Amino acid sequence: MWVLIKNSWIRDAKIGGYQIGVFAYRVLEITVTLVxxxxxxxxxxxxxxxxxxxxxxxxxxxxxxxxxxxxxxxVGVRSISENLVRTGELxxxxxxPVNTMFLISFSKxxxxxxxxxxxxxxxxxxxxxxxxxxxxxxxxxxxLFLALFGVVIYYFLSVLVITPxxxxxxxxxxxxxxxxxxxxxQYPAGILxxxxxxxxxxxxxxxxxxxxxxxxxxxxxxxxYVVYMIVITLILGIVTRAIWKLGERSYAxxxx
Amino acid sequence: xRKYWEYYKIAVRNQTAYKVDIVVNIASxxxxxxxxxxLWVRIFSxxxxxxxxxxxxxxxxxxxxxxxxxFRLVPWDAIYLNQDVWSGYFxxxxxKPWNARVVQFLATMGETLTSFVYGIPVLVVVFLTVGKxxxxxxxxxxxxxxxxxxxxxxxxMSFVLIFHSFVFYFGDxxxxxxxxTYLLMFLSGGVFPLGFLPEKTRVIFESLPFKYIFDxxxxxxxxxxDSTEIALIWLKMILWTLVFLWNLFGRIQKRT
Numbered sequence: 001m002w003v004l005i006k007n008s009w010i011r012d013a014k015i016g017g018y019q020i021g022v023f024a025y026r027v028l029e030i031t032v033t034l035v036x037x038x039x040x041x042x043x044x045x046x047x048x049x050x051x052x053x054x055x056x057x058x059x060x061x062x063x064x065x066x067x068x069x070x071x072x073x074x075v076g077v078r079s080i081s082e083n084l085v086r087t088g089e090l091x092x093x094x095x096x097p098v099n100t101m102f103l104i105s106f107s108k109x110x111x112x113x114x115x116x117x118x119x120x121x122x123x124x125x126x127x128x129x130x131x132x133x134x135x136x137x138x139x140x141x142x143x144l145f146l147a148l149f150g151v152v153i154y155y156f157l158s159v160l161v162i163t164p165x166x167x168x169x170x171x172x173x174x175x176x177x178x179x180x181x182x183x184x185x186q187y188p189a190g191i192l193x194x195x196x197x198x199x200x201x202x203x204x205x206x207x208x209x210x211x212x213x214x215x216x217x218x219x220x221x222x223x224x225y226v227v228y229m230i231v232i233t234l235i236l237g238i239v240t241r242a243i244w245k246l247g248e249r250s251y252a253x254x255x256x
Numbered sequence: 257x258r259k260y261w262e263y264y265k266i267a268v269r270n271q272t273a274y275k276v277d278i279v280v281n282i283a284s285x286x287x288x289x290x291x292x293x294x295l296w297v298r299i300f301s302x303x304x305x306x307x308x309x310x311x312x313x314x315x316x317x318x319x320x321x322x323x324x325x326x327f328r329l330v331p332w333d334a335i336y337l338n339q340d341v342w343s344g345y346f347x348x349x350x351x352k353p354w355n356a357r358v359v360q361f362l363a364t365m366g367e368t369l370t371s372f373v374y375g376i377p378v379l380v381v382v383f384l385t386v387g388k389x390x391x392x393x394x395x396x397x398x399x400x401x402x403x404x405x406x407x408x409x410x411x412x413m414s415f416v417l418i419f420h421s422f423v424f425y426f427g428d429x430x431x432x433x434x435x436x437t438y439l440l441m442f443l444s445g446g447v448f449p450l451g452f453l454p455e456k457t458r459v460i461f462e463s464l465p466f467k468y469i470f471d472x473x474x475x476x477x478x479x480x481x482d483s484t485e486i487a488l489i490w491l492k493m494i495l496w497t498l499v500f501l502w503n504l505f506g507r508i509q510k511r512t
Contacts, residue, residue, distance in 0.1 A: 021431025028435060032442045039452045040295075044303045170274040173281035180287040187291075191298040 019112050026116045030123060033059060033186075048190025053131025054218060055188065060124030061147070062185035062210040065154050067117045075108040077158050078175045081165035088253045101159060101244045135217060142226070143217035149229040150209040156233070156240040157181075157206060163240075166247030185210040205232050263359050267366030278374055286378050289324045293317055293386060309451045315478050317389040319449050321382055322474040327446070328375040329405060330469060331413045332437045334367035336360070337420035342428045364413065397479045400486045404473045407493045412440075412469050414500035421504060445471030465496040 037059070041052040050058070084090040084104065093100050093107075128135070158178050165171045181204075189197050189207045200207045212225050272278070299305065300313040311319065337360055340346040349356035383390065393401060419436050422429050441447060444466040450458055451471075461467065472489055475481065481489065 021435060025431070025435050025438060028438055028442075032438075032447055035442075036448055039448060040299060042454075043305060043308050044299055048298060048302070164276075164280075168274075168276045171277050171280060173277050173284060177280065177284045177287075180284045180291075183287070183291045187295060191294050193294070196294070 026119055030119055048188040050188045053127045053133060056127035057124050058210060058214045059186045060120045060127060061214050063120035064117050065151055065209055066182055067113060067120060068151055069154055071110055071114040073105040073155055075110055076105045077162050080104060080162050081171050081174050085165050090251060091253050139217050139220055142221040143213050146213040146216055146229050149233045150213050152233050153205055153236060154209045156236040160240045163243050163247050166251055181206050208232055259354055260358060260362060264362045264366050267363045268370050282374050282377055289320055289382060292320045311449055311451055314389050314391045318391040318478060319474050322477050323446055323470050325375055326470055326473060328371045329368060329409060331364045331368045332416045334364045335416055335420055338423045338429045338433060341423045391478055393477050393479050397476055401473055401477045404476050407490060408468050408473055411493055411497040414497050414504055418500060418504050440466055444469035468493050
């Protein structure tokens with residue numbers, strides 16, 4: 001893993017202008033989002049029971065999860081739909097005596113993308129201070145514990161979304177699906193109607209990634225939340241792994 | 257002329273080769289609309305708001321639907337001048353017996369129009385699911401909307417190409433183009449109606465020519481302009497397009 005990180009640093013640090021562009025994009029994205037939230041909250045006091053600063057923190061945390069994903073596994077997971085299956089390069093990963101799903105996912109970390117977290121952490125910190133949000137230390141511990149599960153759920157969902165690439169020749173659009181669905185992580189679950197909310201907590205638990213940990217941070221842990229996060233992570237892991245295995249079985253190498 | 261027609265047909269066929277990719281693309285783009293739909297319905301209904309700066313809930317939902325449509329028509333994702341020059345592929349177009357600028361334009365137009373056609377199922381689904389929230393234009397504004405989109409296509413293409421043409425002077429512009437297009441999306445009303453902005457900020461945004469990309473055509477659809485204002489809008493759009501084209505062709509002419 002250390003070698004992968006070192007290679008990533010060498011590869012990405014060569015093109016200084018590129019990383020500056022990424023930072024500039026992130027600053028711009030945060031500015032636009034802050035303006036958008038300001039517009040919403042200039043007309044209302046709360047949204048689905050969440051205040052401006054609570055939603056700001058939720059947004060910041062969802063961005064931290066996305067940035068961690070981008071650092072650790074986004075490029076690796078995307079490479080499955082972009083070229084690994086289509087060109088037959090997956091063969092080289094299948095030959096190795098390591099779990100293929102994890103090997104491919106973490107084969108191309110982007111270490112410099114982790115620096116984007118700084119902006120999100122700053123926004124989150126600002127939201128807590130400016131919003132005078134009082135948090136118990138017990139809540140922080142549970143938040144960190146559930147946040148870990150949130151990141152794992154995000155990983156499994158990213159892999160699950162990309163697995164159709166095993167059966168379809170060219171599926172480049174699928175890499176944008178998680179970007180789109182990631183929008184749901186930025187808002188309280190209460191904005192969605194009941195049935196849709198249920199789907200995004202069960203069949204495709206994207207809401208669990210950020211909503212549950214942040215809710216626990218603000219309003220304290222509940223046994224059902226903790227049990228839910230552990231169970232849903234396990235089930236999602238098993239399902240993702242099973243579908244991945246099915247995909248591997250249907251994979252027919254394109255190379256010699 | 258025949259060679260250009262054949263080139264255009266290939267550009268279109270290239271977009272339609274992979275059917276599943278098209279379906280996934282359509283589905284993922286619908287997510288953008290439905291997330292904002294849920295958000296704004298919640299904002300309006302939870303707080304008993306009837307309108308925000310002259311925009312009712314119906315107008316706001318229609319605004320987001322129309323911007324979803326316009327996103328499929330803006331050519332900024334279908335312009336490859338930067339990649340072609342940076343990779344050297346542009347040289348192929350220069351030595352072939354056709355005008356390199358014309359084929360670049362045809363490729364962009366082909367991809368954009370195909371992308372728009374793929375957006376039609378999105379419109380149908382949205383109309384069937386949330387039709388009661390939509391505002392429809394009268395005949396004058398419907399025709400004006402289409403003409404405004406057409407002029408807007410050339411305006412945005414000529415502006416974005418300016419940044420692409422910087423590749424002739426400064427090398428790969430990919431990160432810069434990404435930042436510029438995101439900024440354009442914000443300044444042009446692609447994220448939210450410019451009418452939601454506070455008065456002083458709105459004046460600045462509306463003095464820029466970028467409002468003609470999303471905000472003006474969408475407000476045209478919402479019957480917000482009279483015939484005199486429409487004529488003035490078209491005149492301004494054409495003038496801005498000429499200014500951008502003059503800048504652009506001056507730059508490319510020197511380098512090619």
